[in-house]
Structures are given as C-alpha cells and as structure tokens.
Amino acid sequence: MDDDKYPPESDRRRFVKGVVGSAALAGVATTGGAAIDTLTAPSGEGGGATTYFGFENTGGPAPRGMPQIPVEIDSEGFVRGVFPEYETRTVGGREVDVAETEIAGETYSARWFQYCGVQTYAGILPDADQDNYFRYASSSPYDWQGDLSGRMHVDDFEEVGESYEAWGNGIGQSGLGKPARGTWRSEGIKAAETMPVEVIRSPIIEEKAQDDEWLAATTDRGVAARLNKCTHFxxxxxxxxxxxxxxxxxxxxxxxxxxxxxxxxxxxxKTQFTALPRPGN
Ligand code: FES
Incomplete structure (x- = not known):
C-alpha cells in the first residue's frame, strides 16, 4: 500500500467519521438553502451554501448583493431588524445552534450575515442579548442625522429635515429615499464588532411593496434595511x-x-453565497 496516498487505518477511519458528521450537520444547517460542499466547508458551526435576499449588485467587482435585514416598526414607531431566534437542534448526536425562521414562505437565517468577519461578532452569536432596534451611528455622511442618537424612529425620516419623499443632498435625484446610518445588535459590544446598517425610507420601496409579497413582509412604510458591508472586501x-x-x-x-x-x-x-461558520463550541 502506498502510505502517502492511504493513511494508516485508524486515521482513515477518523477522517471518514468526520465527513459523515459534517454532512449530517450540513443537512440541518442548510434548510432552505442549497447543498453544501461538506468536504471543503470550513470548520465551526452554521456555515455553508445559503440562499438569501439582498440588494442587487449591478456593477463593480462585488460578487453579490448585500444582505437585507427584514424590518419591523413597533407600536411606538421605533424601527428594528428582525433577527431569528436561535434554537438548539440535535444532529447526529451533536447539539447545534440554528437561527432561522420563515418569512413570506422563505427561510430567513442569521447565516445571511456570516461574512466579512461578522460571523465572529458577539451580536450574531447564540448567546447575544440584544434588542434588535436600529440605533443611529455616531458618525454619518448624512447631515440630516445631525445629533440624532439612540433608536431610529419612523417619523424621523419625515419630520427631521426634509421628508423622505423629497429629501436630497445634491447627489443625484432628490425624492427617491432618505438614508440613515445605524448600528444593529451591537449595544455594549466593542467597536470593532459593530454591525453597520443603512436604513432607507423610500417612496419607491413603499410602492413596490404593494405588489411584492417579500417586500411587503420585510419592509414597513417604505423602510428597508441592509447590513452595510460591501460583499467585495x-x-x-x-x-x-x-x-x-x-x-x-x-x-x-x-x-x-x-x-x-x-x-x-x-x-x-434572491441569491446565494457560502456563509462562513461561526466559531464552534
Ligand atoms: S468595492 Fe471593494 S470593498 Fe466595496
């Protein structure tokens, strides 16, 4: 036997066992997504091929759209991003934390955000204790945000400065929508792990949501949000x-x-990418 090609029996058995284990794990972790390449998937939890909804990439080197964060506005008007609750499932004798839920018949998963290092951020891990509200970022390229801080409110987009239906800042056409810079699931977490978001309230989104089931379920009063990390670098x-x-x-x-x-x-x-795994237990 060629020892280089065929490792000693005990190692080989271990290798085969490992593959079976990760295949079973992938079976759960990819619910609603495509099959994972189990042999090349990095180690850790909850990585692999993932179907998600994102803002379409229309130019430049970015490989794919930026992931959308489904939006909810509470009864007082504060804006928050939906984050699926983690639950522990037992797969192949191993306990795995999975965060996914159904929205408009589609699977929404925390894996949508597992790229660019975010997969290691405290705000995305199963034990995160966060309230999901979007909060104004301390610095913003948008003058209208001024000194706003704390939770974003839907009325801010209408009442602070120009209304979202008319807002402009000299770049391109006015009246398309009003953006705000914010953070999400990052309270009390070190700055390097802040999850940046951009929230836009737009009459175009408002109109499109009238006959688009997904947008109707994931935006509210024209407010849409995304994790604001370019999928390029x-x-x-x-x-x-x-x-x-x-x-x-x-x-x-x-x-x-x-x-x-x-x-x-x-x-x-609706598109796909390979989510990076969270650190394993
Ligand atoms: S285009 Fe390269 S990081 Fe955004």
Missing amino acids: CCVPGFKAQGDAANFGAADRIYCQCHQSVYDPFTVV
Whole structure:
C-alpha cells in the first residue's frame, strides 16, 4: 500500500467519521438553502451554501448583493431588524445552534450575515442579548442625522429635515429615499464588532411593496434595511454618501468607494453565497 496516498487505518477511519458528521450537520444547517460542499466547508458551526435576499449588485467587482435585514416598526414607531431566534437542534448526536425562521414562505437565517468577519461578532452569536432596534451611528455622511442618537424612529425620516419623499443632498435625484446610518445588535459590544446598517425610507420601496409579497413582509412604510458591508472586501458603502458616485453611474444607487461596486437600493433579489461558520463550541 502506498502510505502517502492511504493513511494508516485508524486515521482513515477518523477522517471518514468526520465527513459523515459534517454532512449530517450540513443537512440541518442548510434548510432552505442549497447543498453544501461538506468536504471543503470550513470548520465551526452554521456555515455553508445559503440562499438569501439582498440588494442587487449591478456593477463593480462585488460578487453579490448585500444582505437585507427584514424590518419591523413597533407600536411606538421605533424601527428594528428582525433577527431569528436561535434554537438548539440535535444532529447526529451533536447539539447545534440554528437561527432561522420563515418569512413570506422563505427561510430567513442569521447565516445571511456570516461574512466579512461578522460571523465572529458577539451580536450574531447564540448567546447575544440584544434588542434588535436600529440605533443611529455616531458618525454619518448624512447631515440630516445631525445629533440624532439612540433608536431610529419612523417619523424621523419625515419630520427631521426634509421628508423622505423629497429629501436630497445634491447627489443625484432628490425624492427617491432618505438614508440613515445605524448600528444593529451591537449595544455594549466593542467597536470593532459593530454591525453597520443603512436604513432607507423610500417612496419607491413603499410602492413596490404593494405588489411584492417579500417586500411587503420585510419592509414597513417604505423602510428597508441592509447590513452595510460591501460583499467585495467589506468596506462600508452608501446611498448618496459619496459625490464621486456620479462618475460611476451610481448617484442614485448604493455605491462603494473602495473599488466602485454598485448596488440597487430598490431591488431585492434572491441569491446565494457560502456563509462562513461561526466559531464552534
Ligand atoms: S468595492 Fe471593494 S470593498 Fe466595496
């Protein structure tokens, strides 16, 4: 026997066992998604091929859309992002934490956000104790945010500065929507692990949601949100945040200044990526 090709019997058995274990794990972790390549999946929990909804990538080197965060507005008008509760499932004798739920017949999973290092952030892990409200970021390219802090309120987009139906800042066309920079699930967590979000209240989203089941379920009064990490190399893009967006046909789009990727803020598409695993127990 060629020892290089065939490791000693005991090692080989261990290898085969490991593959079976991870295949079983992948079977649960990919509910609603495509099959995972179990042999090449990195170790840890909850990674693998994942179907998600994101704001469409329309230009530049980014490989895919940025993940949408389904929005809820509470009875007082504060805006929060839906985050699926974790539950522990036993798979192949091993306990695995899975966070997913159904929205409009689609599977929404915490895995949507497992890229660019976010998969290791405290706010995404099963033991995170967070309230899901979007809070204003301490710095923003949008003047209207001024000194706003704390939880975002739907009326802010109407009453602070120009209404979302008319707002503009000299970049591209006015009246398409009003963006705000925020954070999500990052209270009391070190700055390096802040989950950046951009929330846009837009009359276009409001109108589209009238005959789009997914948008109707994941936006409210024209408010839509996304994790604001470019899928190219993790920079923080923006809708009307950079004047040079106009040079790349992106004055009315979400534009990433790092390498000129462009995303459509009004079009959400269903697509796939390979989520990175959270650190294992
Ligand atoms: S285009 Fe490269 S990080 Fe956004």
